[in-house]
Amino acid sequence: TILIVDFGSQVTQLIARRVREAGVFSVVAPYQEAAAAFAEHKPSGVIFSGGPSSTHWEGSPRAPQEIYDSGVPLMGICYGQMAMNDQLGGRVEGSDHREFGRAEIEVVGHSPLIEGIWSPGETHTVWMSHGDRVVEPAPGFEVVARSPGAPFAIIANEERRAYGLMFHPEVVHTPDGARLIESFVRRIVRATGDWTMAAFREEAIARIREQVGDGRVICGLSGGVDSTVTAVLLAEAIGDRLTCIFVDHGLLRENEAEQVETMFAGRNDVIFNKVDASETFLNALEGVTDPEVKRKTIGRLFVEVFEKEAKAVKGDFLAQGTLYPDVIESVSPTGGPSVTIKSHHNVGGLPERMGLKLVEPLRLLFKDEVRALGRELGLAETFVGRHPFPGPGLAIRCPGAITRDGLAVLRRADAIFIEEIRAAGLYDRIWQAFAVLLPVETVGVMGDARTYEKVLGLRAVTSTDGMTADIYPFDVTFLGRVASRIVNEVRGVNRVVYDVTSKPPGTIEWE
Ligand code: XMP
Numbered sequence: 001t002i003l004i005v006d007f008g009s010q011v012t013q014l015i016a017r018r019v020r021e022a023g024v025f026s027v028v029a030p031y032q033e034a035a036a037a038f039a040e041h042k043p044s045g046v047i048f049s050g051g052p053s054s055t056h057w058e059g060s061p062r063a064p065q066e067i068y069d070s071g072v073p074l075m076g077i078c079y080g081q082m083a084m085n086d087q088l089g090g091r092v093e094g095s096d097h098r099e100f101g102r103a104e105i106e107v108v109g110h111s112p113l114i115e116g117i118w119s120p121g122e123t124h125t126v127w128m129s130h131g132d133r134v135v136e137p138a139p140g141f142e143v144v145a146r147s148p149g150a151p152f153a154i155i156a157n158e159e160r161r162a163y164g165l166m167f168h169p170e171v172v173h174t175p176d177g178a179r180l181i182e183s184f185v186r187r188i189v190r191a192t193g194d195w196t197m198a199a200f201r202e203e204a205i206a207r208i209r210e211q212v213g214d215g216r217v218i219c220g221l222s223g224g225v226d227s228t229v230t231a232v233l234l235a236e237a238i239g240d241r242l243t244c245i246f247v248d249h250g251l252l253r254e255n256e257a258e259q260v261e262t263m264f265a266g267r268n269d270v271i272f273n274k275v276d277a278s279e280t281f282l283n284a285l286e287g288v289t290d291p292e293v294k295r296k297t298i299g300r301l302f303v304e305v306f307e308k309e310a311k312a313v314k315g316d317f318l319a320q321g322t323l324y325p326d327v328i329e330s331v332s333p334t335g336g337p338s339v340t341i342k343s344h345h346n347v348g349g350l351p352e353r354m355g356l357k358l359v360e361p362l363r364l365l366f367k368d369e370v371r372a373l374g375r376e377l378g379l380a381e382t383f384v385g386r387h388p389f390p391g392p393g394l395a396i397r398c399p400g401a402i403t404r405d406g407l408a409v410l411r412r413a414d415a416i417f418i419e420e421i422r423a424a425g426l427y428d429r430i431w432q433a434f435a436v437l438l439p440v441e442t443v444g445v446m447g448d449a450r451t452y453e454k455v456l457g458l459r460a461v462t463s464t465d466g467m468t469a470d471i472y473p474f475d476v477t478f479l480g481r482v483a484s485r486i487v488n489e490v491r492g493v494n495r496v497v498y499d500v501t502s503k504p505p506g507t508i509e510w511e
Contacts, residue, residue, distance in 0.1 A: 001024075001026065001042070001044065002024055002025070002027075002044070002045045002046070002047060002185055002189065002191065003026075003027055003029060003034070003037055003038055003041055003043035003046045004019070004028045004029070004047045004049060005029060005030075005034045005046060005047070005048050005049060005063050005080070006028055006029065006030045006031060006051075007031055007049050007050065007051030007053065007061050007079050007080060007083065007331065008031075008049075008051040008052050008053065008061070008330075009049045009051050009052075009077075009078070009079070011049075011050070011168065011170055011171055012028055012049040012050075013028065013328065013366070014170040014171060015047055015077070015170040015181070016028050017170075017366055017368070018169075018177070018178050018181040018182075019181060020195055020366070021178065021182075022178075022185050022186055023186075023191075023192075023193030023194065023195050023196065024185045024186070024189075024191040024192075024193055025195045027041055027043075028328045030330065031061045031063065032331075034063060034064050035064040035066060035067075038064065043072065044189050044190075044191055045073045045074070045075070045184065045185060045189035045191065046063075046073075046075075047075045047076075047080070047181075048063055048074070048076040048079075048081070048083060048084055049078075049079070050078030050079045050080060050168060051078070051080070051331070052079075053079060054094065054131065054132050055079075055082045055092045056092070056094060056132070060083075061331075065087075071160075072161075072189075073161035073162070073163075073184070074161070074163065075162075075163045075164075075165065075181075075184050075188075076163070076164045076165070077167075077168060077170070078130055078165070078166065078167070078168060079130075079132075080164075081134065082132055082133075082134060082164075084138075085134050085138050085155070085164055088138035088139070088140075088141075088157075089138045089139055090136050090137045090139075090141065091134070091135050091136035092132050092133065093133065093135045094131060094132050095130075095131060095133045097133075097148070098131045098149070099129070099130060099148075100129050100130075101128065101129070101173075102125060102126075102127060102173065103125070103149065103167065104124070104125060104126075104148075105123065105124055105126050105145045105146065105153040105154070105167065106121075106145060106147070107119060107121065107122050107123070107124065107144065108120060108144065108145060109143055109145070110144070111144045111154070111156045111163075112183075113144070113154075113156060113163050113180065113183055113187070114144065114145075114180065114183070115187075117180060117183060118145070118176065124145075124175075124176060125173075125174070125175060126147075126153070126167035126169075126173075126174045126177070127167055127168045127171050127173035127174045127177075128149070128166065128167045129168065130166060133150045133151070133152070133166065134150070134155065134164065134166070135151075135152075137152055137155045138157070140159060141155040141156060141157045141162070141164070142155065142156055142157070143155055144156050147166070147167075150166040150167075152164070152166065153166045153167060154166070161188055163184065165180070172464065197372040197375075197376040198376055200365075200369075200373060200376075201233070201376050201377065204233060204237075204361050205236055207361070208233070208238060209237050211317075211359060212237070212241070212316075212317055212359065214241070215241065215316035215317055216241045216242075216243070216316050216317070217234055217238060217241060217242050217243070217315060217316070217318070217319050217359055218243050218245065218317070218319065219231045219234055219244050219245070219318075219319035220244075220245050220246075220247065220306050220310075220318075220319075220320075221244050221245065221246040221247070221260060222246075222247065222302070223246070223248070223252050223256050223257060223260050224321075224389065224391070225371065225374060225383070225384060225386065226321030226323060226362060226370055227321045228260060228263065228379070229362065229370050229373055229377065229384075230319050230361060230362055231244050231264070231319070232374070232377045232379065233361050233373070233377060234319055234359070234361065235264075235269070239267065239270050240269040242269075242270050242271065243270075243272075243273065243313045243315065244264060244270060244271065244272045244273065245273050245275065245306060245309045245310060245313070246260055246261070246272065246273065246274045246275065247275050247277055247306050247309075248274060248275065248276050248277060249277055249281045249301070250277070250279070250281050250282055250407070251278075251298070251392065251393030251394045251395045251407070253389070253393075253394065253411060253415070254414065254415040257274075259383060261274060263379065263383075273309060273313075275305060277301070277305045280301060280305060281297075281298065281301055282402065282404060282407075284297050285297060285298075285395060285402050286401070286402075288401065289400050291396055291399075291511035294395045294396060294511070295392050295395075295396070298391070298393075298395060299391070299392075303350060306350070307350055307354070310354065311354065315356060316356065317358065318350065318354070318356040318359070319361070320358060320359070320360050321362050322363045323362055323365055323367060323370065324362075324363060324364055324365055324366055325366065325367075326363075371384050385427075387430065387432045387434075388431070388432055390509060394407055394411070396509055396510070396511040397410060397414075397434060397435070397436045397437065397510065397511070398410060398436075399437075399438060399439055399511050400439035406492075409437055409454065409456075409491070409492040410435060410436075412489070413435045413437070413490045413493060414434055414435040416482065416486050416490070417433065417435050417458055417482055418433060418434075420478070420481065420482045420485065421460070424478060426472075429462070430460050430461070430462060430472050431462050431463040431469065432461055432463070432466075432469075433458075433460035433472070434458075434459055435456055435457065435458055435459075435486075436457040436459060436499075436510045437454055437456055437457075437493075438455040438456065438457055439454075440454065441453055441454055442495050443494075444494030452494075453492055453494040454492055454493050454494070455493070455495045455496075455497060456486060456490075456493045456495070456496050456497070457497050457498075457499055457510065458482065458496060458497070458498050458499065459498075459499040459508070460474065461502075461503065461508055463508070466508060468503055469508055471499070471500050471501065471502055474498070479498055482496070483496035
């Protein structure tokens with residue numbers, strides 16, 4: 001295990017992911033909890049994240065002394081480098097030469113950390129984001145690389161196995177960054193690299209069996225990847241004591257509900273209850289135009305419908321597809337650790353009300369890992385590799401009031417768009433692609449008649465995390481083909497437009 005001490009950087013989770021991609025398990029702890037996490041996990045290496053503080057600020061964060069005393073290999077990134085350098089007896093200063101964004105560093109020394117990746121004399125592109133900088137390395141540290149703004153872009157104390165990087169190796173803008181992190185965990189720490197989904201699957205199944213004993217588990221399915229993978233994993237572990245409740249809110253995409261059903265159709269051990277609640281949802285949403293009211297209504301109804309069904313089932317445990325990012329405590333700007341737990345589709349308060357204990361077999365995984373686990377469990381690539389889809393579903397892709405007819409139009413048009421994207425081999429290059437049915441009617445001409453029908457918006461973006469996004473640059477011929485298919489095949493649409501707004505300033509969804 002590698003422990004990542006979070007000093008409040010926006011990208012700390014990326015460090016954890018890069019470490020895991022190198023085949024080594026990682027955990028994240030806010031710096032205030034780092035001592036406890038160090039004792040609990042007994043990590044074989046520690047990485048200090050970046051952060052918004054300056055080591056000159058009164059009370060700015062530091063790592064617990066016992067981590068230094070333990071002698072485990074250390075890697076400090078950005079603020080983490082400065083905190084480490086300061087704690088080990090070096091000097092850090094504020095600098096007029098701030099570096100933000102792309103920078104060139106020059107390699108000036110040897111180190112096992114960079115061996116086979118970078119050599120002395122070379123220059124390489126990295127991503128910097130700092131105001132302070134190291135001006136005097138702590139005793140025992142040598143300089144390995146420098147940049148115009150940071151004379152100590154990489155420092156290394158080979159005897160102590162401690163490394164300080166002024167730049168961020170965890171972001172994609174540092175092209176060789178992932179290899180440097182891999183080199184730290186595999187070559188310096190000598191971690192074994194046995195964190196694979198095949199191993200996780202076996203462990204997770206054993207853990208579920210141990211936790212559940214001979215109890216019964218209820219699992220809610222929403223149609224999404226997380227809840228489906230949770231259910232399939234549970235089915236493997238305790239299939240004959242599992243009841244799945246699939247709440248179909250009527251706002252899924254074409255064939256999506258059927259896909260989920262098919263996955264469990266062949267299993268005689270698992271009890272699979274599908275609740276077609278679309279009438280309940282659509283009635284409650286009638287005339288609702290405010291996007292937040294739509295979201296709240298759907299969230300509330302989901303819990304209500306699920307709870308009613310679950311009460312009719314005998315169960316001791318409730319399964320949830322909670323992921324690691326929902327579990328990690330984040331470092332709040334005010335200093336204290338703050339817990340962020342997303343409430344979406346998590347049946348809030350229900351375990352207590354029904355006297356159920358929680359089973360959360362995915363709580364150690366990042367989203368990519370859930371997909372990998374789904375593949376490992378034999379789920380189809382077309383399901384596991386699907387673009388993210390919002391919990392409120394198509395409700396927020398019909399700006400304004402939702403109608404049954406509108407949903408049918410949107411479903412078909414969306415399916416055509418996705419079908420064409422897949423046929424062109426572009427699906428996996430796109431983060432999210434979807435159609436939006438606008439509450440606007442425009443004039444068209446079909447045959448000899450004038451039409452007065454809805455406008456359909458198409459959106460496709462690239463992104464790595466949904467936080468920022470760029471439009472996908474389809475060629476115009478492709479867009480023309482999609483538009484002509486939709487207008488010809490879908491009654492109710494006579495005009496198609498393509499959204500060319502990046503995020504920011506636009507959001508990915510239209511509501
Ligand atoms: P925006 O539209 O804010 O979306 O740029 C960023 C990402 O979040 C998804 N999204 C949601 N997911 N419930 C969800 O589960 C929601 O209410 C919701 N709203 C947006 C969106 O699809 C994109 O991936």
